[in-house]
Amino acid sequence: MKWIDITILLLWIFAWSLFYQIFAGGVIDESCKTGCSCCVRETCGPSQGFADACTHGCIDGHAGARCYRTCTSNCKSCNNYETRCENCYDGFYLGGNNDCKECPANCKTCISYTKCTACKEGFEDRDGSQACEYSICPQNCICNKTSCVSCKAGFYNTTILCVKQCPQNCQTCVSSEYCDKCKTGYYNGKEFDIASNRHLNNCTYKCRVSCISCSSYNSCLKCFTGKYGITCQERCSVGCTDISCAMNLGTCDCSSNFSGEKCTECVYGKYGNMCNKSCPVNCKSNFCDRLSGNCTAGCVKDTIIGDKCNICISGMYGEHCNTHCPENCRNNKCTKDTGTCSDGCKRNFDGTTCTECINGRFGEECEQYCPQTCANKICKKQSGNCFQCIGYFAGDKCNVCKSGFYGPNCDQKCSFNCFNDTCGTDKGVCKYGCKKNHSGDRCCLNNENCVECSSNAKCKKCKSGYFNSSCKQRCQVKCHGSCDFITGICGECITNYYGQFCDLTCSENCKDSQTNIRLCASSNGACILGCIDGFFGLACNETCSNLCVDSVCTRERGICVKGCTGQYHNPVCLPSSGKPQDGQDDSSTLAIIAVLSTLLVVASAALCILVLKKIIKKIRSTDRQTEESVFQVHYENSSVGKETTQTEDQTAVSGEENISYEILDRTDIATEHTYDTANPNVIESTPNIRNIEYENFQL
Known part of the structure; x- marks a missing residue:
């Protein structure tokens, strides 16, 4: 049992190590x-459980038993079992988290971002610097390591480190x-x-203006766009x-619609500078001149004429010239395509x-004038x-004013106090x-006493009982109705009163009247x-005089x-035979006076006519008389009362002389004298100083 536990533990350790090598890092x-x-x-060979494990380790940047796994970015070598970097490539240094960070720009190797351990070629540290910021190569040189092998553009002489500048x-x-x-x-x-x-040889001379670059004045190497030729004098098409x-x-290479080696021609059916116009549709064979567009091969139909086959014979238009021109065209001429009147x-x-x-006319024959208030005097034909409309006119014919305006020119504003x-x-x-x-026909006053306004702000007629421009002053209480707008003088007075302000009472001697009828005139009593x-x-x-019977006069x-x-x-008494007059009143007296005056006027007119006829007859008679005349002139110092007799045998004064005397009589130097005019009917004339009646008669 103990051996089984040990075997399981060893297998687990082997599996974990294998998993880590494959997937970790x-x-x-x-x-x-x-x-x-x-x-x-x-x-490589069998080792660590792999058939191909690396015998002597991994190349830079790889890790693991078989070196399949790459190290982290910029890491040269890393731990086989961990993701930590152990060594970085040149230009990078190992950071606190075992990652590689970039050195300063001119460092070959460094231990931090501010301290280089080796500089790149051509750079060095000076005066205690540690970031390799100083260049070893001179400013105007191109160096091989630290040696100046050539000069930068615009400089020359490497022997003195290219400090000399080339010509401009x-x-x-x-x-x-x-x-x-x-x-x-x-x-x-x-x-x-x-x-x-x-x-x-110092590049002093400038190429032609059409050249970008040249080898000589007459040999261009490169032309500006749109030019060609040895001197770039020609224009590209x-x-x-x-x-x-x-x-x-x-x-x-030609643009659209152009053709030819130099693209100077238009493709078939096109014309114009840019070959962007189509030849007229009625050109025969769809061929036309490139510049003018004229149909050089003629037109497709005999009814179509013109250089561009775009004109119909007189009086016709349309694509096939089969439509009559509009009736109001002058000379019955119109354009082919649209029928526009050409003349x-x-x-x-x-x-x-x-x-x-x-503009300015309307009607079937355009014989009527548009309203003057139409904008630009333009109106609809029918x-x-x-x-x-112009200004503030409105309406179909611009014959009314816009709301808020009035006047013959609709340029005056309605009163601000008008309703609406x-x-x-x-x-x-x-x-x-x-x-x-507000009151008044134009609402000019801020009270209720105005009837008619002279403007939007002034009243010219107050309602009955008020006057003054403000219509705030009341007429006199005895005025009948209104009084004068400016002075307040009453127009009429109530019964029994008169005067400007109706402050006078009618005379008690006036005859009595019926009720509500004035006893005397308001103006003068x-x-x-x-x-x-x-x-x-x-x-x-x-x-009346106390002589009057019954005191009636x-x-x-x-x-x-x-x-x-x-x-x-x-x-005061009328003429009579000694008896009192009765039955006569003022009207009879006035009638008699009128009749007598009329008779006097008629008699005076008749007398004037007779005198005028007599004078005319005398003038005519004088023209037939002989040159002899009798005249007598009296001056201011002449004796008065001297008698002069005239007879029919005496010579009469001529008409011209008589006129001369009259003129003399009217001058300043002929003061106070009279003259006699010859008259066969007058036997004797006695002159008198200032005889006015006589002089008037003679005249």
Whole structure:
């Protein structure tokens, strides 16, 4: 029994060691399973329970009895039975967790990230540094280990560690005068390749602008994209892919729709600079000129004309030119494809097919004008309705204002106090009344006393009984109804009162009236129904003469109506034969005066006519008289009363002289004189100074 327990224990130990070797640690390297390739000296044999266990151990980076298992990353050797690293590759050091960590960049080996044990070639420590940060090779040198064997680009002379710089345009050089390679865009040689020019080898001269690089001015080595030729003077065809072509001949791979060695032609049925346009459909054989697209082989039908076979004969259009042009096309011409009027439209018509009206017109014949308030004066052809209104106009024909505006131009805002902010378009009167505590047709006042507004903020008419711009002042209590808006003066007064503010009482001498009818005029207190007996005047405030019978006299002048008592020469008494007048009143007197005045006017007019006829007759008679005339002129200092007799034998004064006298009589130097005019009917004339009537007669 004891031997059985010992055997089981040994088997368990063997199995555990085998399991650990197989599964513990790193990844299995499949290449190690053949030929003992991962064993030192590639030697293996039976050992440790394996037929191929490595005899002399594992190569770097492997572990295990057969060395199948790889060590952890960057580990050179590790424990055969544990995953711990024992030694790291160069450039790494063993960390605290038996893992390999990277050394500083220039270290070959190190013991920590800050301390190198050996530097990489070309680097060293200086002044106590331990991270190998200093380069042994000079700055401008390319070294072999620590020796400067050549210079970096742009520097020369290795003997002095490449401290000298090449000329500006050199890439590499051997001296300041000789560049063996120029920077891109420069060359060694003669400027512009002119033989007489100086030859330079320091890359002074620049290649042509079309060259990227060159060997001389006239020999380009590489052209910019899109150029070709020995001097890159030619352009690659736009048909070349990426506009790139062979430098020597310009040949290239063609883009879509191009053909030919240089891709300068279009494929069959295409034309245009980019060969992206199709030849007109009516070109015969679908062939056209590459640049113009003209159908060089003609058109497919005789009814189709034009260089591009895109025009129908006059008056027709359509794919087969079998449709008539629209009736409003000018000259009956339209385009082939769409029927668009090519020469424009007849008068007042517009649109591609002349079915619309020009801006500002509408109607079947486009004879009517669009409303002026249409935006851009454009409206619908049939109805004349506007597409859009200007300003704040609204409605189909833009003939009303938008809500909240009014006025002939709809540019005035309705009162803010209008209910619903809505008012009439003409005067801005609030349609739905006012907001609370406002009044007036435009709701201009913040009270209830305004009737009519002059603006959205001012009142011009208060309701009855109020005045002033605020309509807060009350009219006088005796005013009948309203008073003047500005002054408060009453328009009318209640019964028995008058005056501007109805503060005066009608005269007690006014005749009485019926109930509620005023006894006197509100403006001046004039009694409306006349005066009681014994008084006269507008206000009946004057007493009739005590001469008047029954104290009755006329309202206007106080003349006794029934006559007078006693003497009759008083002005208030009417003329009579000595007896009192009766039955006559003021109206009879006025009628008599009117009749007499009319007769006087008629008589005066008749007299003027007779005098005028007499003067005309005299003038005509004077023209036939002889040149003899008798005249007499009196000056200011002439004796008065001297008599001069005239006879029919005396010579008459001529008409021209008579006019001269009249002119003289009206001048300043002919003051205070008279003159006689010859008249066969006048035997004698006696002059008088300032004889006005005589002068008027002569004139």
